[in-house]
Amino acid sequence: MRIGELAERTGVSRRLLRYYEEQGLITASRAPNGYREYQESHVDVVLQIKGLLDAGLPTRIIEQLLPCLDKPQTIYVPDVTPEMITTLQCEQTRLSERIECLTRNRDRIAEYLDAVLRVKSAKTESRASS
């Protein structure tokens, strides 16, 4: 598929798709006329990138993570450098920290909303009874 369709199916602008490519996050083959050609699998990859980016990870990191995140677990173990492992472990804990932070705050919001809605319903009831 060409860039327009991929953009539409992922909700990521053409501009950004080219940007991701420029950053080494995705690779597109080229048709004879120079147009980029994408595979079906690119849809998922782009969504993955979008998610991670939206979660605050920079492209630099995403680029390192991507190779280890493909579904079929085509693990290219052979040439994993120790630095790569370190990077991954490091990134893993950073992800955990983010998750913890987000979870904590989401739960607080939940509590807050709970409380607010409880009060609101109480108000409604008192109004009903008056």
Place this chain on the structure above:
Amino acid sequence: MRIGELAERTGVSRRLLRYYEEQGLITASRAPNGYREYQESHVDVVLQIKGLLDAGLPTRIIEQLLPCLDKPQTIYVPDVTPEMITTLQCEQTRLSERIECLTRNRDRIAEYLDAVLRVKSAKTESRASS
């Protein structure tokens, strides 16, 4: 405490502390000489902001979340507008999406590392037995 100490205790630069203030995330009282004065409680707030920012939330959103996130649950229910509630609910689901995305990817990394380390240890053993 003054800005330098707060910066040191939170790991957030003075420049950014002033920026957070400019964005309405924190409020500092002023000493007679014009210096900003922070309370002990500001440390936690700043760390909170740092965490959310690091998790990819923009200041605009953080500003809206903060009032509902203080520990003592000093819930100011009275003047909650319906729009505010909607905003919060919306932000809540977006947080959940982020959390889900991050969790998924962290777990994938974990799997990958597991696999890699398993192979590595296998190699070590085969080398030991040869």
Place this chain on the structure above:
DNA sequence: TTGAACACTCACATTGATGTGAAGGTCAAG
């Protein structure tokens, strides 16, 4: 009373993720 260490404001620079638009090539349908 001077110097170091802090504070202030203001303003310009940078980086990463994006938008936007110009100038032009490709292709299919009328």
Place this chain on the structure above:
DNA sequence: CTTGACCTTCACATCAATGTGAGTGTTCAA
């Protein structure tokens, strides 16, 4: 053959989060 809808590259613009530095005031201790 032209028109419209794609695509290409290139470049400049923007926005948010930061850095950096200039120019100046305050405080404190030697």
